[in-house]
Structure formats: C-alpha cells, structure tokens
Amino acid sequence: MSAPTQERSGRGTAAASGLRGPLTVLASCAGVAFVVGALPWLSGNDPAQTVLRARSAEREADAQALESVRRELDLPSGPVTGTLEWMGGALRGDLGVSWVSGAPVAPSIASALGVSAALAAAAALIALATGLLVVLPGLVRAVRSHRGPGRGADVTGAALASTPDFLLASVLLSVVAVGWGLAPTSGWEGPAHMVLPALALGLPAGGLISRVLAGALSATLAEAWVRTWRAVGCSPAVLALSLLRRTVAVALPQVLLVFAGLMGSSVIVESVFAVPGLGHTALDGVLAQDLPRVQGAVAALVVMGLAVGGAGILLHRALLGPALGSAGLSPAVAAGAPPRSLPALLGGVLVAVVALGLLRDPDAVGLTARLEAPSPAHPLGTDALGRDVWARFGHGALISVGAGVAVSLVALAVGTAVGVCGRRARAGAADVLNALPPVLVGVLVAAVAGPGLGGAMAAVAAVAWIPIAVHARTLATEVRASGFHLAAVAGGAGPVWLARRHLVPSVLPAVSRHALMRIPHNTLALAGLSFLGLGAPHDSPEWGAMLAEGVRYVERAPWVVAVPALGLALLGAVASLVRTRRPER
Incomplete structure (x- = not known):
C-alpha cells in the first residue's frame, strides 16, 4: 500500500473513531x-x-x-x-404543555433545574471536602512514615457511605430544624434552606468519595516516581501536594459523577424538605403520567449528565498533563499485602449477629410490646408491631445483602467491559444513563412490571455499572499511557492480548474493590425504592423496608433504624477493607 493510500486510510479511521462517540x-x-x-x-x-x-x-x-x-x-x-x-x-x-395543568413545561423545568443544580453543587462540594478531610490523615502518615495510608479512611468512609440519605435527612429535619430551630424545615427561599438538604446528600457521598480517594492514594504510592522523589530528598510538602494532585486526578471523574447523580437522585431528600427540584419534578410527572413534564425533566438531566461527564474527562487530562502521552504513568495498583484480620473480624461479627437472628421468629406480632426498648427478651428491641428487631435484621440480611451483591456483580462485569473496551475517554452512553437516577428508573420499571424487589434490582443495576465503567475508563486510559503498554503495542501486540495481559489485570483490582465498596450503596438504592413502595413489600424484613418503616419512629425508638443502619455500616466497612491483588503479568 502506497504512503498516500495509508495516509488516507489513517484519516478515515480517525474520522470514524471521532464520529463513534457523538x-x-x-x-x-x-x-x-x-x-x-x-x-x-x-x-x-x-x-x-x-x-x-x-x-x-x-x-x-x-x-x-x-x-x-x-x-x-x-x-x-x-x-x-x-x-x-x-x-x-x-x-x-x-417542551410542550403539561397534560395535567395545561401550563408550559419549559419554565417549570428551568426553575427546577436551577434548584437541583444549586443543591447538587453544594452537596458535591461537601462530598469532596468530606472525602479530602477523611483521607488527609492517611496522606500525612504516608508522607512522614514512608508507609501506606492506613485503614482509617476506609472505615470512616464506609460508615459515612453506608448512612441512608433519607434517614440522615429525617434526623436533620427532626433534630436540627424542628428540635433546635437552627435551620428552616422546608421550602427553597435562600441559602439557609440549602444547608440541611446538602448535608443529607453530601455526607454519604463524601464517604464514597473518600474510599475512592483512599484507593487512588494507595495505588499512587506504589508508582515509581514516588520512590524516585523520596530518593532524591524531595520535601514532604511538595511530595504531599503531588500525591494529592495525582490522587484527585483519578477520583475527580467520580466526584463529577456524584454531582450528576445528585441532580436526579435526590428525590427522597427533596421530598423530605419539600424542595422543588428536578428529581422530584420528574417523579411527580411519572406518577401522574404527565409525559411532557417527564420528558422535559429527563432531557435536562441527560444534558447535565453529558456536560458533567465531559468535564470530568477534560479535568482528568488537564491534571495529568503530558504524562498521558509520554509513557510517564504506571498502572494504578495498590501497594502492600491485603489486610485480613480486621475485615475477617468485622465480617465474623456481622455473620454471627445474622446467624443468631435467623434462629428467631421475624413475623411474631406482639401489640403489647410495641416499640419496646432492648431487653433480655428482645435484645435489640421491637418495632411498631412488636416484632423482634434482631429476628427481622437476621432474615432481612439474606435479602438485602444478597440483592446488593447480585447488583454489584452485574455492575462489575458490565462496567469493566465497557470501561476497558473504550479506546479513549470520551462522553458516551454511560454519561447519558448516569443522568437517570435509580428512583426514576425504578418508577419506569414499576410502570411496566409493577413494584417488587426484582424490578428494583433491575432498575439499580441499570445505572450501577456506570461509576464502575467511568473508573475503569480512567484507569485504562492511564495504563495505555504507561511504558510497558506502549512497548507491547510497538511490538505488534493485538487488542485481545493487550486487554488480557495488561488492561484487565491492571484495572480489575481497583474496580473490583470499587464494586465491593458499592455493595452498601446499591443496597441503599434498593432501600430508597422500598421507601417509596417500589421495592420490597412494606412488611418485608429487608433492611431498606425496615428503615422505611422505622424512620417515622426515629425519635421515640431509635433502635428500629439504628440496627439496620449499623448493619449497612458494618457491611460497608467489611467491603472497603477487603483488598484485591493484581495477577502477575
């Protein structure tokens, strides 16, 4: 083939690749x-x-x-x-007119978009600040002692990430707003109305961000440049700032995903505080089958999701700079041996509590023992119908943990495949679907198949793979910029060999741990659907249904919600402390 022909062929291939994304x-x-x-x-x-x-x-x-x-x-x-x-x-x-009110849709969507954007931005800032504060002690420890960042960030982040946002919103409303009178209880009239909803959304998201940051920091500490800088006597301050920049570069797309997700996934929090946001508008439109309003809300969410996804890609490239094109990166693989004692201990405690709960009757109703405090007869108290909380916790664990694990496995398989197969980081289907909150997808599924746990799992799985895919896409981009990958390409290695020997082994440990981290998150998404009556039945011992039923009694009988919430936190701690090894190439 002549040189001009090769050049034309190369331009045609590049043009086709450029059109694939749009x-x-x-x-x-x-x-x-x-x-x-x-x-x-x-x-x-x-x-x-x-x-x-x-x-x-x-x-x-x-x-x-x-x-x-x-x-x-x-x-x-x-x-x-x-x-x-x-x-x-x-x-x-x-955008048409409302089928119910007859009013134009565009003004109401624009107003709701402004409200949700402001709330999501405040919550994302709280999430990022929370994540950095949680990871900061580990960063200081790593710089000063030349050791790993420790496991404090994992445990703290797990506790925050496993906190249900609707439970936190209810507690903030009843205690801070009503009990202490320190903030408005509802509405959207100024910055003061933003504080409590943003905290309810941002703190759990900050726990998830801190765990992504902790994993990225651990992986960054294993890169060759860190050892080189330490060997030449680089100051701790300069090293810490460089480590922080490198860590944030990996996690920033996840932060922006949080922002995009909060735009629509804040339906329950917006309902608790009567905030007229976009997610709440979309949910109301779906329930009323007001199609133009639903279409307008979804269009706004999709446009915002695409914009945020593209911004995450550009910021990731800007933070890494020339390293992406000069073989200046090594794959993000965490250093150190996987800790076994603490996750085994916490997992053993959780399994023991669940096993003992399975020996008790979860359906025995005792109206004379309603909302009874913990006692020898009922060590974890009773619920509003006098049923044993320990028994319901144990039987509900089989449903909640099983559903969360199943959704996470599907998300891991789909997300890894999508992230690794993408030739370059660019906006695509993941950014479109990320704009759709699980609650809205759950309502769409329920409209077709009816409410139920199976439909709720399908709805959560439909969007749960997206953060995994974005994480895998980010890491795969860095692996392709590494020296060993470029050397393999120059040696004539094919795409299948590169994926099997380099991309998947380098990316899979980090995204597997990410998928483990998201088991409680997916369980909470199922809980949110159960809270709205779209998931498990209201009398089910599933942890989400327990939280939905018990949140109204949180002031009188806090153990009703504390037990499933602690179970989620313990599950999150076990998931975050399990580490994966990279197979040898």
Missing part, C-alpha cells in the same frame, strides 16, 4: 427519549384516561370526555409519533 450519545439519547415517551403505553393505560383522572377523579371517563381531552392537549396516538413530535419541539426550545 453517534453513541445520539443513539443513547434517542433510546432514552423513546422509552420515556412510551411510558403511558407501556403501563397499559390510555393517556387521555390518566389525564382525566388526574384532573377530576369524579368525572366519568366516557368516550366523549376522553376525546375532548385528546383534542384539547393534542395527545399523540402512539409513543413513536409522540416522541418524534416532542423531540422536534425540544430542538426549538419548546
């Missing part, structure tokens, strides 16, 4: 739009009948009334027609 984004957006547009038909209900019931439950839904509604709102005859008409209007800035 085409993937467009296809993902179109798919989401069609699924949302088909919601009224997927649920098996006539949209006109749904609108009529929302407006006037007493009015008879006869043929004449339904036809009047169709003419008034110009309802589409099917999902394809309706979605195409809406997409054409959206390109012109017209």
